[in-house]
Amino acid sequence: MKFDRYLSFGSTLLALALSMPTAAGASEFLLVDVNGSAQIRRSGQSQYQPARGGMRLNTGDLVQTAGGAQVRIRCSDLTTTWTMNSNLERGVVWGCPPDGGFSLRVGRQSDNTLGGIDPSIPYVTTPRRTFISNSQPIIRWNPVAGASRYTVQVLGDDVNWETEVSGTQVQYPGTPALTPGVEYRVIVEADNGASSQLDVGAETATFERLYPEDLEIVETDIAQIREQEFPEETEALSIADIYIREDLLAAAIDTLEPFVASGTETLEVYQVLGDIYRYVGLNLLAEERYERSIEIATAIEDIQGLADARSGLAEVKAMLDQPEAAIKLLTQAQSGYETLNDTERIEELQKRIDDLT
Incomplete structure (x- = not known):
C-alpha cells in the first residue's frame, strides 16, 4: 500500500530525514545518551568534538569513549540500539544490523x-x-x-x-x-x-x-523505542524520526513542540522542527526555531550545531527574499565547517552563495 500512497502524493514526500548537512544517501543514527567522557569525529572532518545525548550521527562518523564512559547509539533502522563501553573508538555502524537502515531527508535546499x-x-x-x-x-x-x-x-x-x-x-x-x-x-x-x-x-x-497497515508498523516501532527507556527528549526525537519516515510530519511536530513550550535547551529539538517547518512551507515558524537553535548552539559552543542552524536559517532568509542575510549566514556557517575541516560542506555552501550573489 505504501507504494500506492506515494504515487498518489505525487512523490513530493519521499523517505525523509532531519539533518541539514546529511549527504544524499546517508543514514540517520542518534546518540541516545552519554555517561562519562566521549567525543565524536564526523566523516570528512579532522576535529573531535564533545558528544552529548540527542546528537545526530551519520555513516562514517566515529565515537570515542574514555575513562569509564558509556554511550548508546540508535541505529539507522530507527529501532535497534547498541552500547559502546569505555576506552574504545568505533564507527556508528559497528553495533548495528548490516542493512535495513533508512536514508532520510528533510532540510535540504531542494526541499525548500x-x-x-x-x-x-x-x-x-x-x-x-x-x-x-x-x-x-x-x-x-x-x-x-x-x-x-x-x-x-x-x-x-x-x-x-x-x-x-x-x-x-x-x-x-x-x-x-x-x-x-x-x-x-x-x-x-x-x-x-x-x-x-x-x-x-x-x-x-x-x-x-496513512494506510492502516503502515500505521501498525509505526505503532510497533514506537513501542520498541519506549521499551528501551531512553531519556525523555531523546525518546521524543527517536519517535519523531519514525513519524517522519512515514511522512507523519504533523505527528512529529506534535511530539516535539511540547518541549519547546516547556523551554527545552536541547538543540536538536529546535533544529528538527526548523527543518520540518521549512519543508512543509511554514517559514516564519522555521525562522523562529532556527534562531533558537543558533542561540543554544552558541551558548554550548557546538560548532557543528551552529553551522547547521545557520545553514537552515539561510534557506529561510532566501525564501523570504532576504539574500544578503542568507549570504551572511552561509558565510558564517562556512567558517564553522572550516574549523571542522569539512571541505564537502564548505564547497556546498559556496555554490549556494554563488547562486544567491
Missing part, C-alpha cells in the same frame, strides 16, 4: 517550500504537507488580527465538509470518513475576507490519511 510568511493570512499550520494517522485530525491555522470568526472547509474527492468557529483550531468530526490514498485540502477564511488560499504555499498544503 515557500509559504507561511504573511501574518495577515489564516494559513493552515496543520495538517499541512503530511500524512495523518486517523480520520479526526485537529486543524489549526494562523490567527489573523481583527478576525473573530473563521469558516473552515475540508475538501477531497469524497469529502465536502464545512464549519464555522471563533477560535483558531477545530477537530474534523470523522464523518465523512477520510479515505487512505485520497488527497485532502483545508481552506480557512476569516470574517475579514482573508483566506488561506492566498498563502503562497497553499497548493502544497494538503494531507492524506
Whole structure:
C-alpha cells in the first residue's frame, strides 16, 4: 500500500530525514545518551568534538569513549540500539544490523517550500504537507488580527465538509470518513475576507490519511523505542524520526513542540522542527526555531550545531527574499565547517552563495 500512497502524493514526500548537512544517501543514527567522557569525529572532518545525548550521527562518523564512559547509539533502522563501553573508538555502524537502515531527508535546499510568511493570512499550520494517522485530525491555522470568526472547509474527492468557529483550531468530526490514498485540502477564511488560499504555499498544503497497515508498523516501532527507556527528549526525537519516515510530519511536530513550550535547551529539538517547518512551507515558524537553535548552539559552543542552524536559517532568509542575510549566514556557517575541516560542506555552501550573489 505504501507504494500506492506515494504515487498518489505525487512523490513530493519521499523517505525523509532531519539533518541539514546529511549527504544524499546517508543514514540517520542518534546518540541516545552519554555517561562519562566521549567525543565524536564526523566523516570528512579532522576535529573531535564533545558528544552529548540527542546528537545526530551519520555513516562514517566515529565515537570515542574514555575513562569509564558509556554511550548508546540508535541505529539507522530507527529501532535497534547498541552500547559502546569505555576506552574504545568505533564507527556508528559497528553495533548495528548490516542493512535495513533508512536514508532520510528533510532540510535540504531542494526541499525548500515557500509559504507561511504573511501574518495577515489564516494559513493552515496543520495538517499541512503530511500524512495523518486517523480520520479526526485537529486543524489549526494562523490567527489573523481583527478576525473573530473563521469558516473552515475540508475538501477531497469524497469529502465536502464545512464549519464555522471563533477560535483558531477545530477537530474534523470523522464523518465523512477520510479515505487512505485520497488527497485532502483545508481552506480557512476569516470574517475579514482573508483566506488561506492566498498563502503562497497553499497548493502544497494538503494531507492524506496513512494506510492502516503502515500505521501498525509505526505503532510497533514506537513501542520498541519506549521499551528501551531512553531519556525523555531523546525518546521524543527517536519517535519523531519514525513519524517522519512515514511522512507523519504533523505527528512529529506534535511530539516535539511540547518541549519547546516547556523551554527545552536541547538543540536538536529546535533544529528538527526548523527543518520540518521549512519543508512543509511554514517559514516564519522555521525562522523562529532556527534562531533558537543558533542561540543554544552558541551558548554550548557546538560548532557543528551552529553551522547547521545557520545553514537552515539561510534557506529561510532566501525564501523570504532576504539574500544578503542568507549570504551572511552561509558565510558564517562556512567558517564553522572550516574549523571542522569539512571541505564537502564548505564547497556546498559556496555554490549556494554563488547562486544567491
